[in-house]
Amino acid sequence: MPSLRARIVNLLLPRLGIKRFFSEPDKIPGRIAKMRNTAPARPGAKMHRKFAIKEFASRGFPVITIEPKHGATPGAPHLLYLHGGGYVMDAAVIHWSAIGRLCEALGASATVPLYPLAPESTASATLPAMRSVFAELALRYGAQNITLMGDSAGGGMALALAQILAADGAAMPGSLVLFSPWLDATASGEGQAEIEPRDKMLTCAGLTACGALYAGDLPLTDPQVSPLFGSLKALPPMAVFAGTSDILLPDARRLAVRLDEAGRKDCVYHEYDAMFHVWMLFPVPEGRKALAQAVDFIRAQHKKG
Template sequence: MKSRNLFLTFIATSFLSTGVMANTDKDALPLSAQPVPLTTAVSPEFYEFSKNFPAANVEALQKNLPKTESEWRAFVDARDTPAIERAESLAKTLGVTIEKDSIGGVDVYWVTPKAITPELKDKLYVAVQGGAYMLNSGLASTSEASIIASKMQIPALAIDYTKSIDAPAPASRNDIVKVWNALLKTRSADSMVMGGTSAGGALTLAVTQELNKQALPVPSALYVGTPGVDMTMTGDSRYVNEGLDHILGSWRGMSSALVNVYVGELELTDPIVSPINGSFENFPPTYLITGTRDLLLSDTVRVHRELKRAGVDAELNVYEGQSHADYAVAFGTPESEEHYQALSNFFYGNLVK
């Protein structure tokens, strides 16, 4: 037996020896310079979307970054104005109505679809819109809430939490907790689900960790779309997908600058801003989604693994060729339709028992 094991070790070493000898740095591996074509293993619609969406310019993302408050506000205004227009157009297209309100001192928007599934009339989707913690204020906070409310035929509530340009973490998390506590006065936790994309997904995790810390009831299920759960430069996809992700482009430069505003005086590793370092015990069932070109693929995979280790019912969905949040950006493609239908089924199964 010993000689057989030695033989197998020799064979394995022989196969691997060329690669091992080619790289002497034990802490880092060089990436191939081979061009990566658009994947054809996707729907024709998504292929056309990808072909018409320019690749990120990694170098440009590291230049002319906002530094002063006025520069950051100009950055936000230039993006939020068209985002609000898109949200209004999307709501009209989907036939949802939007009504502004205030809960717990936080601005919110009730999003109501044309038709509501009878079993869901007393249920609620609590939406946490993404936007790098700084973008998508006002009506722009309703975009994905409109999609999910319409697709699932469920009432939704979009939380317009404090953005990082006005106050760093944990202000945004605390706003969502305030709204949740107020909702619990008139609704049961198991009648509500919560989630969002990107910063919305990460905040959903941070909020749930805080609810558990305070021994408060948590939602019946979570939606965590391509979350940034580690504010440090950690995870394979931060390197491998740099330049491939046509949404984020790179963690270096603009993404890191946005993160620094959000983190404020906290450490980058603090679980408040890096929920991967927090506890995932007592989490409800969680639906996760990412793509093979997503800069935050590793973040999503790492969260899924932590949830599984904690014994949580966690469903990981990885789509070929998708960059960060492409399922939302390429809304209407078969891949997007498949995702939102799967998410609706997941939520329904946890709300109606």
Template sequence: MRSAHHSGDAVGRSIVAALRAAVSVALLSLCLAAPSLAAEEPVQTEASKAQVAKLLDKMGEYYSKAGTLAERRAAFEQLMQQTPGPSKVQIRQVDAGGVAAELIWPARVHYALGKRAILYVHGGGFYSGSLDTHRASAASFAKAASADVLLIDYRLAPEYPYPSQIDDTLTAYLWLLDSGYESGNIVVLGDAAGGNLAIQAVLRQIKLRGPPPAAVIAISAVTDLAATGASITTNAANDPFGNAFQIEAARKAYLGDRSPTDPRVSPLYADMKGFPPLLMQVGSREISLDDTLRLADRARQAGVDVTTEVLPGMVHQWHLFPFWLDDARKSNQRAAEFALQHFADKPRP
């Protein structure tokens, strides 16, 4: 997400340096909500390191010369076009209260359409990402969680700045309620910038005294647009997608002159009281690592039931690549199980 005035070559050098950085990082904790359930600190396997290295090589092919936000938007689309598409699902285009979206559900016997739903808010720095980049991921969650997934095509910055993205997310959630899904059978899931939007939309729904969803899942979430976390610096050499220039460009495109510490744009500064159960997953190599850890702590202090997972050696939005990363398959399955645990109506065996 470098700003437009930085050259593609400079971005290329930055990414190449990141790709050459050691995949191995310090051991990290898998923090669960209940300390008594805490497991031993996981260590990234050699097989996992090799898989991540191959993924980074593939990413570098598309991002190495993408300097502007528009170029990075196109690079993301091109990268995801090389990945396997969805399978064993039904897909229908829908108008979710004026928000373009796709409703995706498992194509199997004994599946009850219209019972459980996941509202999927894609990532992409507020300025990129689409139905195409996240359709396969949404389909995998539909199958794993035995749920309908509403994948929304919310408006993007800079063409549509804040609060368009949050407006669209909340509109889609209200559309699910109006369509017959009960709040206790809806889980909101967002990755990266989508994690921010998912949390902010639910916070707004709580402030409006409307029924919140059963749970929220935030993967690689951007929770502090002021970028004050220590991992912004300490993970700079480990994260091929994040640096100060990229963060600043995306922030300006999304917020303009609005303060990044406004609790309406950065969940880290918001009052989390009354928030539903929250699962936060993040990779150890991400510059936004502290965005997850600090918000998780803040939410716990507010009485929220929080489960936090830190995945050793994983990069930003690793979960989009379960066909290349064993760790992505495993973490996505845990996320689906989290959704299943919180749906009021459980699926049939």
């Protein structure tokens, strides 16, 4: 059974308005237009006390770097974190707190691109931009020393980026971590409709609508948009986290099956009973446990590298 705190958070999730956003696909374009009038959340005062935080805009979109005040621990990995938000929403406060906890636990630095959002940008433009960010970090830190990670849409983007790097024979990150990843933009996985009533954040129709905005001229099944349908060859060790009260659960399960069938013993799958979408970002015991598991996985893969 979920912790009391997790149950309370789950009851309060509808107040965030995310479920309402995804429940009315015809209103999504207008709501996106209104959201663009609000600046993305930035790291708060607590993070500034612990980390040296810088923001760069030379790429045409903000890229935020986070480093412990006294410098990263020697030999620590560097995190490239791609935030979720259905490809149409900016990073939220909970993203920064979770990234801060990861950096603190690992003694690591991190790069967080506030990447161009749909519909203003689509996968055909956003993924090359993220590849450019990764290439720059690979030169600075060494590709093997980078953990590529993301939640929800950011998790899908992270996997798609890794697939593109692998297809091109490029240097790969040392590990890949996916939190509640959105891997199939068609939102047609078996069981998703049955899960939807207990998911307090997402709907199938809303996901498909946002997926179409991000896809642009690409079909929703294109691996750039739905990396579940892409190749898993030559990918780095991977940790995947999913909850059974999340309509993206079937995406993660299908990925786990494919990895198992490929004999990928270096990949791990964590499924939490009755946990909601991106619970690992929230201040609940299960969230702390998931982040600790991610830290252990990253640390183990980094030592191997």
